[in-house]
Amino acid sequence: MTRDEIFTVLSNRRRRWVLHYLKQRENQRIDLRTLVDTVSAWEFETPADELPWKKRKRIYTALRQSHLPTLDDAGVIEYDRSRGxxxxxxxxxxxRMYLEYVPDDDIPWSQCYLGLSGVAVAITGLSWLSVYPFADLSGLALATILAVTFTVTAIVHVYHTRRGRLGMGGPDP
Structure with missing residues (x-):
């Protein structure tokens, strides 16, 4: 599948929601009704059991006639139309990598690590030049401070990245 085909397949929010929901239930065959209820609830931001059948029927028709066949033709899902x-x-x-989204409040991580590297170089230089309060830092203390700083930043980065993964959390895709 080419990159353009992938973008075409993923250009519709309902198709992305289908993939998001299926990723949450990986290795499971999902009943079409369950999928319709979930996508309807996400689209109308209302629990499915509170939605009138007409609204769910619109989602059902679009999924059954358009979105699921498109995803099936692309080989991303297996859609058994007769069994639903x-x-x-x-x-x-x-x-999957095209579905991993970047939240609006995400941190530009490359810039964050570049900034941390700059701070590390500055602290190392100040320590080497014996500038107060860095003059008394031993090599081990300096290495520990830098290692802890980068470790904590990496943990936060992993947390933020996992939030945006397919199948994690709510209906954002």
């Missing part, structure tokens, strides 16, 4: 069941395929991994 859907399952994520191994090929979904191909599009």
């Amino acid at each position: 069941e859907v399952e994520l395929t191994e090929d979904a991994r191909t599009v």
Whole structure:
């Protein structure tokens, strides 16, 4: 599948929601009704059991006639139309990186690490030049401070990255 085909497949929010939901239930065949209820609830921001059937029927029709066949043709899902069941395929991994979204409040991590590296170089230089209060830092203390700083930053980075992964959290994709 080409990059353009992937973007075309993922250009619709309902298709992204389908993939998001299926990723949450990886290796499970999902009943179409369950999928319709979930996507309807996400789209209308209302629990499915509180939605009138007309609203759910619109989602059902769009999924059944358009979105699920499109995803199936792309090889991302396996859609058994006669049984009304859907399952994520191994090929979904191909599009996974395109589904990983970057939240609006995300930190530009490359700039963060570049900034930390600059601070580390500055502290090391100040320590080497014996500038107060860095003059009395031993090599081990300096290494410990820098290692802890980068470790904590990496942990925060991993946490933020996992928030945006497919199948994690709510209906953002």
